[in-house]
Amino acid sequence: MESLEVEKAGGIATVTFHRPPVNALTRRVMHDLTTIFDGFADDREVIVAVFRVVPDRAFVAGVDLNDVSGPDEESTPAAMTDRGKVAREMFRSIHECAVPVIAAVDKAAIGGGFALASCCDMIIATERATFGMTEINMGLLGASSHLVRMLGPYRARDMFFTGRMATAAELAAAGVIVRVVADPADLDAVADEYARALAGKSPLALRLAKESMNRTEDLPFQEGYRVEQDYTARMVTFEDSAEARQAFFDKRDPVWKWR
Known part of the structure; x- marks a missing residue:
């Protein structure tokens, strides 16, 4: 290129x-x-x-x-x-x-x-x-x-x-x-x-966070927050979401699995 x-x-x-x-x-x-x-x-x-x-x-x-x-x-x-x-x-x-x-x-x-x-x-x-x-x-x-x-x-x-x-x-x-x-x-x-x-963050969480912020940037406050909640609900379906919380309690670095 x-x-x-x-x-x-x-x-x-x-x-x-x-x-x-x-x-x-x-x-x-x-x-x-x-x-x-x-x-x-x-x-x-x-x-x-x-x-x-x-x-x-x-x-x-x-x-x-x-x-x-x-x-x-x-x-x-x-x-x-x-x-x-x-x-x-x-x-x-x-x-x-x-x-x-x-x-x-x-x-x-x-x-x-x-x-x-x-x-x-x-x-x-x-x-x-x-x-x-x-x-x-x-x-x-x-x-x-x-x-x-x-x-x-x-x-x-x-x-x-x-x-x-x-x-x-x-x-x-x-x-x-x-x-x-x-x-x-x-x-x-x-x-x-x-x-x-x-x-070092969850790659899935970062991608969803980026998409969520782009989508909500120009929305009214309540509508934007509603969209964010949908993204959070999507994130918790991934194993990496549970891994983030478990690593926090274990006081260790998380191991991301992209799933």
Whole structure:
């Protein structure tokens, strides 16, 4: 796959993107990312995923403007009539990924890069990381729906209309970033620390928890809680649910059996 590498170890899938100089997204990269994240649904080796880049000048500097020309003769009819589908599918595959996804962000996350990070379940960033939907400065429009989901309507309008960049500290104060790392050299280790903590949980419970939270996010309070109860009722039918409680009483680490 172009500019992408996937490594699996200890229940953690690390997806690394490297496309110098600014890690801009092409249609091929977006298609490949969709394939990767959708593929985790049927992969028992993967309990949690980490998305990282090799940051030359940016985390992900949006879509490659050299790749926005018209469709070529090999394009599918859907790609020819709906140019935005490949991007939507990439964002969907991350947001709806069967397992939690952690974004490790260093340097600038711009446009599609910011939207990509917003689709992840947790964002860990360096102090020098910056975030912005700058499309308005290029005569384009970006993913305001992603901003609203992250920041609420008023902060989102500020960033979307001005095209300004926000610091990691600002977004951490807004509750978007779970941890800001002082030394960029420590970013991967911190992301791995969080990933290992999740990888120790029941893989079935994590998958059901992710799906449950996605389904209830926009529901009214009582309706959302009712859906959550259904997921809990589903979880207790698995042996791993009983194993979690028994391990707690035995004061030992649980042994997950995927059943």
